[in-house]
Amino acid sequence: MSDATTESASTTAPEPSLLTRRRLPRWAPAGIGVASVALGVGIGVATGLSSRLQWGLIALLLFIGLTYVITARVEGRHQAKDRVATSLVWACFMVAVVPLYSLLQTTIAKGIKVLDGNFLTHSMGGVITMMPGGGVYHAIIGTLEQVGLASLIAVPIGLLTAVYLVEYGRGKLAKVVTFFVDVMTGVPSIVAGLFILSFWIIILGFGFSGFAGSLALAILMMPVVVRSTEEMLKLVPNELREASLALGVPKWRTILKVVLPTSIGGIMTGIMLAVARIAGETAPVLLLVFGNQLINNNPFSGAQSSLPYYVFEQYSNGNDASYNRAWAAALVLIGFVMILNLVARAIARWKAPRTGR
Amino acid sequence: MAKRIDVSGLTAYYGNHKAIDDISMTIEPRSVTAFIGPSGCGKSTFLRTLNRMHEVTPGGRVEGKVMLDDENLYAVGVDPVAVRRTVGMVFQRPNPFPTMSIYDNVAAGLRLNGTAKKQDLDTIVEKSLKGANLWNEVKDRLSKPGAGLSGGQQQRLCIARAIAVEPKVLLMDEPCSALDPISTLAVEDLIGELKERFTIVIVTHNMQQAARVSDRTAFFNLAGVGQPGKLVEIDDTERIFSNPSVQATEDYISGRFG
Numbered sequence: 001m002s003d004a005t006t007e008s009a010s011t012t013a014p015e016p017s018l019l020t021r022r023r024l025p026r027w028a029p030a031g032i033g034v035a036s037v038a039l040g041v042g043i044g045v046a047t048g049l050s051s052r053l054q055w056g057l058i059a060l061l062l063f064i065g066l067t068y069v070i071t072a073r074v075e076g077r078h079q080a081k082d083r084v085a086t087s088l089v090w091a092c093f094m095v096a097v098v099p100l101y102s103l104l105q106t107t108i109a110k111g112i113k114v115l116d117g118n119f120l121t122h123s124m125g126g127v128i129t130m131m132p133g134g135g136v137y138h139a140i141i142g143t144l145e146q147v148g149l150a151s152l153i154a155v156p157i158g159l160l161t162a163v164y165l166v167e168y169g170r171g172k173l174a175k176v177v178t179f180f181v182d183v184m185t186g187v188p189s190i191v192a193g194l195f196i197l198s199f200w201i202i203i204l205g206f207g208f209s210g211f212a213g214s215l216a217l218a219i220l221m222m223p224v225v226v227r228s229t230e231e232m233l234k235l236v237p238n239e240l241r242e243a244s245l246a247l248g249v250p251k252w253r254t255i256l257k258v259v260l261p262t263s264i265g266g267i268m269t270g271i272m273l274a275v276a277r278i279a280g281e282t283a284p285v286l287l288l289v290f291g292n293q294l295i296n297n298n299p300f301s302g303a304q305s306s307l308p309y310y311v312f313e314q315y316s317n318g319n320d321a322s323y324n325r326a327w328a329a330a331l332v333l334i335g336f337v338m339i340l341n342l343v344a345r346a347i348a349r350w351k352a353p354r355t356g357r
Numbered sequence: 358m359a360k361r362i363d364v365s366g367l368t369a370y371y372g373n374h375k376a377i378d379d380i381s382m383t384i385e386p387r388s389v390t391a392f393i394g395p396s397g398c399g400k401s402t403f404l405r406t407l408n409r410m411h412e413v414t415p416g417g418r419v420e421g422k423v424m425l426d427d428e429n430l431y432a433v434g435v436d437p438v439a440v441r442r443t444v445g446m447v448f449q450r451p452n453p454f455p456t457m458s459i460y461d462n463v464a465a466g467l468r469l470n471g472t473a474k475k476q477d478l479d480t481i482v483e484k485s486l487k488g489a490n491l492w493n494e495v496k497d498r499l500s501k502p503g504a505g506l507s508g509g510q511q512q513r514l515c516i517a518r519a520i521a522v523e524p525k526v527l528l529m530d531e532p533c534s535a536l537d538p539i540s541t542l543a544v545e546d547l548i549g550e551l552k553e554r555f556t557i558v559i560v561t562h563n564m565q566q567a568a569r570v571s572d573r574t575a576f577f578n579l580a581g582v583g584q585p586g587k588l589v590e591i592d593d594t595e596r597i598f599s600n601p602s603v604q605a606t607e608d609y610i611s612g613r614f615g
Contacts, residue, residue, distance in 0.1 A: 170415065239452040243515070245413055247466035247522055248442025257469050261456040351456075 024074050029087065032070065036062035056098075060091050104334070111331030114324045120332070124293040129314075132321045136329045138295040139310035143336070145299040146210045146289065146306055147279050150217035155271055157218075158225025165226070166233040167255055184223040192219040193284035201288065208290040210299030213306070216284035221274045228270025232263040265348035272344030276337040282308040307333040359386035359556045360426045360443075360525040362407060367421035368585075369399070369406050371414065376402045378585035379421075382575060389548060389557045391567035391594065394577030395609070399586025400560045403577070404528050407558065408444035409437040425526070442470065445524035449531040451511035453503035453518070460499040462514055466522035481521055489517035490547050509540020516547065520555070527551060529559040533566065545570050564610060568598050576606045 040059025049055060067087045072080035119135040127134035161181070165174055196216040200206050236259050244254040260267070285291070290303035291313055305313075307329055314326035362384040369377045377399035384390045392400040405411040406419050409430060423430040430440050453462045461468070463482045482499070486492040491513040495506070503514055512532060519527060529548075533541040548570050551557060561567050567574050575591035590603050601607050 237452070239448060239450060240454060242410065242413065243448065243452045243454070243518075244465070244469065246408065246410055246441055246446035246448075247469065247518065248438055248440075248445075249466065249469040250438050253469050258454055258456075258465075262454070 021076070021079075022074055024071060028070070029067070029083070029090075032066050033063055036060075036066055060094070063087060064091060107327060107331050107334060110324070110327035111329075113328065115328040115331055119325075119328055123295045125295070127293075129317045129322055130319050132324070134325060136307065136310055136325075136332055138292060139305040139307045139329060140332065140336075141295060141297060142210060142285075142289065142292075142299075142304035142306040142309075143279060143333075145297075146214045146217060146285070146304070147275060149211060149214035149299060150221055150278055151271070151275055153214065153218040154221035154225055154274070158222045158274075159229055159267070161222075161226045162229035162233060163255060163260075165230055167251070167259070181223045181226045184219070185227065187219065187223075188283075189216070189220055189281045190283040190287075192216040193287040195219070196284070197287050207301065208288060208303045209301055210289055210296075210304040210306075212288035213285050213304070214299070216288055217278040217281060220281065220284075221278050224274040224277060225271055228273065229267050232266035232270060233259060235266065236262050261351075265351040268347045268351065269344045272340050272347075276340050279337055279340070280308050280333065282312050285309040286312070307336070359554065361386045361424075362526065362556065362558075363422075363424035364407075365422045365424070367403070367406060367419065367423060369402050369411055369417070369419045371402075372416035374583075375585040377406075377577075378587055380588045382588060382591050384556060384558060385573070386556045387552055387554075388572040389552050389559060389570050390591075391571035391574045392558070392560045392577060393562070393564060393567050393574060393609070394586070394589075395579070396562075397582075397586070398577040398579045400577050401530050402586070403588075404530055404558060404560050405446075407526070407528055408446055409440045410446060412437065442466075442522060443524055444526040444528060445519040445522060446528045447512070447516050447519050447530065447532050450535050451508055451515050453506070453511050453514050455502070455504045457503060458500045459495050459503045459506070459514060462503040463517045463521050465518060470522070485517040485521035486514075488520050488547075488551070489513045490543055490550075491517055507540075509536045509543060512536055512540065512544060513547065516544070516551075520551065524555065526556040526558070529557065531560050531562060534562060541566070564598075568594060574598070576601070576603075576609065578605055578609070 037059045039062050040055050040057075043049075043058055044052075044055035049058075064084060064087050068080050068084045071083045075083075114132065118133075120140070121137050122133075122135035123138035124134045125138075161177065165177060168174075169177065193216045196212055196219070200212050200215060201208065206212060240258055240262060241254055244258045245251065249257070285306045286309060289306060289309065291309050292303040292305045296302050296304045310329045311326045311333070314322040314329065364383070365381045367377070367380045368375065380403060392404065394400050402411060405414075407423060407430075409419075411417045411419055419431060421431070425440075425443065429435070430444075454465060457465060460482055463485050464478050467478065467481065483492060483496075486495065491510060494510060495501075495514075503511065506514060512535070516527075516532070533544050536544065545566065548557060548559065552572075559567075559571065571594045573591060574594045574597040576589045576597065577586050578589045579586045589605055590597070590601065592601065596602075597606060598610060601610070607613075
């Protein structure tokens with residue numbers, strides 16, 4: 001690009017142009033990146049730094065420094081600042097991606113060892129913890145039922161609360177509700193667990209069960225659903241509501257048939273993210289569902305297990321066979337959450353307002 | 358069929374702010390009445406009081422009477438939903454429902470009210486789209502999204518949607534301000550046809566448009582910033598544009614202020 005401009009500039013206009021400036025070639029950022037990584041590795045090896053993280057950090061600082069110096073020489077200070085800002089954004093992106101990649105890589109590498117059909121379809125019933133074998137079937141059942149029940153409780157309440165806040169809420173009550181939703185967002189999961197423990201199990205005298213766990217999970221899920229749904233409903237242009245009202249459509253029908261369908265994609269995404277969040281909760285399960293080695297299909301009576309609890313339990317066993325099972329279960333949990341996210345995205349895309357001609 | 362609107366002593370507020378003050382006028386059936394005046398003088402607010410859309414805005418309230426033939430829209434026991442079914446509205450910016458197809462957009466009013474039978478719907482949609490001069494452009498793609506049409510087509514789609522519920526009165530709030538001259542012409546022609554069946558009230562900033570389409574013109578003005586808007590005069594369009602009885606109207610129309 002720069003070659004083309006300088007060439008045409010030199011053939012058509014002998015005097016320096018007002019509009020073109022000296023520019024670095026397009027591959028410059030990538031080149032500087034490669035060079036600084038090479039330099040970082042070189043320095044790391046030369047000075048005998050053992051940690052790869054240190055190599056990376058050196059490369060990162062070199063990248064930003066080199067970008068500034070080189071750009072300042074060729075393009076001027078103004079451009080240099082612009083380029084440094086861009087490279088900072090890239091650097092932050094890399095810093096964010098590296099742990100994620102590393103986490104996925106570790107989990108897959110360690111989890112794949114015992115993850116097979118047998119692992120997914122068997123419980124820990126009759127398995128000696130020191131020995132390989134056994135599986136997560138009971139924990140998958142537990143997670144599905146507890147998360148499902150929690151969603152059944154939290155999603156309708158959360159949705160309706162959000163609809164109230166956005167469409168109807170005026171004055172004091174709405175402010176109070178908003179305040180309590182904010183407070184609930186900050187409730188740690190163990191506190192929600194303790195609340196249900198003292199209320200449901202100790203005061204009301206129900207036993208440990210998957211349902212008790214879902215009550216606590218619902219408490220954690222509700223504010224997330226309210227918040228995300230509220231934001232999505234606020235995005236619906238007021239003109240659409242007015243258009244519907246002006247057609248003589250009652251308000252409740254306007255909300256049901258115009259406002260909610262317009263925002264359903266975003267609302268579904270929010271709900272799925274909330275589900276993903278509670279699927280990984282261990283503390284309430286520990287307190288309320290108690291954990292179980294056996295398959296218990298009934299969430300309303302008796303102890304159950306769940307995937308995060310299973311990971312915790314296996315890891316605390318402290319032997320290789322259990323470690324392997326813990327990693328495999330962690331992989332299953334990540335897979336579950338990822339599938340949920342993909343489903344949410346698919347729904348969002350499928351339901352999003354279409355503009356195609 | 359088309360109904361007469363008789364407004365007397367109408368005052369509208371946003372919270373504590375008085376937006377329009379003591380307006381009285383008569384709007385004849387099967388005619389086009391245009392509202393002109395500077396920005397912020399309360400034309401749109403007044404228009405929205407005519408189908409009780411004003412109170413949808415938080416804090417919006419109204420004093421006074423709006424008689425539709427011989428029923429007061431603001432009488433106790435009047436259902437605003439029923440009022441809006443009788444007095445339709447087209448907005449400044451085209452606002453088709455983004456989740457719905459062209460067909461569903463036109464059918465929306467009937468479907469959402471639950472008043473239409475399936476077999477009637479096809480006829481009504483076709484009739485309304487023809488009524489809005491849009492049928493020929495969209496008849497092959499009725500199932501495509503309404504948001505995919507051009508701005509002018511979208512606005513005519515909104516008009517089709519508004520007339521599909523067979524209102525008696527059609528209110529238009531600057532329906533052409535977001536459209537190019539050709540689409541504007543299409544909508545203006547449409548207004549000319551629609552006045553055979555409806556009472557039409559149109560707010561416009563375009564004085565040529567008011568002169569072209571309307572039978573009667575009302576000029577609104579406000580004494581100053583923060584003051585409520587007032588009706589200066591309402592008269593036959595020809596008179597307003599040639600020989601208005603109030604000096605302020607002539608100043609506004611000839612571009613001396615505003």
